[in-house]
Amino acid sequence: MELYLDTSDVAAVRRLAPILPLAGVTTNPSIIASGKKPLTVVLPELQEALGGEGRLFAQVMATEARQMVEEAKKLRAIISDLVVKVPVTAQGLMAIKLLKAEGIPTLGTAVYGASQGLLAALAGAEYIAPYVNRLDAQGGNGIQTVKELQQLLKMHAPATKVLAASFKTPRQALDCLLTGCEAITLPLDVAEQMIASPAVSAAVEKFEHDWLAAFGVPGL
Numbered sequence: 001m002e003l004y005l006d007t008s009d010v011a012a013v014r015r016l017a018p019i020l021p022l023a024g025v026t027t028n029p030s031i032i033a034s035g036k037k038p039l040t041v042v043l044p045e046l047q048e049a050l051g052g053e054g055r056l057f058a059q060v061m062a063t064e065a066r067q068m069v070e071e072a073k074k075l076r077a078i079i080s081d082l083v084v085k086v087p088v089t090a091q092g093l094m095a096i097k098l099l100k101a102e103g104i105p106t107l108g109t110a111v112y113g114a115s116q117g118l119l120a121a122l123a124g125a126e127y128i129a130p131y132v133n134r135l136d137a138q139g140g141n142g143i144q145t146v147k148e149l150q151q152l153l154k155m156h157a158p159a160t161k162v163l164a165a166s167f168k169t170p171r172q173a174l175d176c177l178l179t180g181c182e183a184i185t186l187p188l189d190v191a192e193q194m195i196a197s198p199a200v201s202a203a204v205e206k207f208e209h210d211w212l213a214a215f216g217v218p219g220l
């Protein structure tokens, strides 16, 4: 599977890259805006924080297909192998087709339904990002949508992968992976919660306490 961090926090990527088996970093306009650094600065910094390995994802802001293609090229001028995120609107579908024809890899984003994701895959997107938590939050079923999308892609667009996004809890991420989903992107707080929990820290502290009490030294 492929595990991504959904962040523009360079220091956090630098800290977590040696710990997690990261396939790369995904961003979106809101994430980039929260860090207040322009893409020309933050994307190379993220690449460096990943140790030069792993893929970066950044999103176009234009809403018209030809302009999306121009912006995709601007993004690829910053990071040559960047995957371009394109919202799956009607214009987005056209942009995905145009970018595919030019050999530029895309991720179809803002996906709220399996049929929408399938269309983006058929247009040539390499990845499709269904928004799991946002679907749940509006009364839908994010995990069910991931499941359906995976089945559809397997049958009709096997070259495209689901890269599930929008998680608020480790449980959501696990449920998603249990469907067989091949790739997920996690916000920092969810990734941190998967690495450590108060119960684990308490267990380790108890081992240290017992050891010290018996032998008077902390190490072996």
Ligand code: E4P
Residues within 6 Å of the ligand: 006, 026, 027, 028, 109, 110, 129, 131, 133, 134, 165, 166, 167, 185, 187
């Ligand atoms: C990914 O493509 C999305 O931009 C992102 O994961 C959305 O996450 P959010 O719902 O937490 O904003």
